[in-house]
Amino acid sequence: MNISQASKAAALPVKTVRYYADVGLVAAQGRSDAGYRTYSDTEIRKLIFVRRAREFGFSIEECRELLGLYQKDDRTSADVKQIATKRLNEIKQKQRELQSLHDDLSNLVSACRGDNRPDCPIIDYLA
Numbered sequence: 001m002n003i004s005q006a007s008k009a010a011a012l013p014v015k016t017v018r019y020y021a022d023v024g025l026v027a028a029q030g031r032s033d034a035g036y037r038t039y040s041d042t043e044i045r046k047l048i049f050v051r052r053a054r055e056f057g058f059s060i061e062e063c064r065e066l067l068g069l070y071q072k073d074d075r076t077s078a079d080v081k082q083i084a085t086k087r088l089n090e091i092k093q094k095q096r097e098l099q100s101l102h103d104d105l106s107n108l109v110s111a112c113r114g115d116n117r118p119d120c121p122i123i124d125y126l127a
Contacts, residue, residue: 002032006039010047017047025064026050046070058087 007014020026021037026046028037039047049070053063065083069075111121 001039001044003028003037003039006037006044006047009044010051012047012051020047020050023060025060025067056087057091058083062087 001009003014003017007017010017017026017039018037021028026043029040029043030038032038046067049067050063053066058066062083066080069080069083108122108125113120
């Protein structure tokens, strides 16, 4: 199938499919006589795999590692779990950072009167 059909099947923009091919993540199966990229069901499954991995926030390099493991019959789940655990820990850290930001901003918003006076603890903090 052509790149347009492949992008629809994988629920990805054509530009993203091209990018994944350009960075060597999921290469097209080949080229048509007219020079268009062609994709088989195998590449479509890989594109879907990468899309799902990216939805979890895995980097391109992590996707490359996961895709490599996906394609290996002798992979161990421990290898996969190690990559996923690292990402999960990154998400937990980001949650803590966001919670801290939330708490700080919530306190500043609560402290601000929000009236017609010029004094504002939010501006004071930012300054």
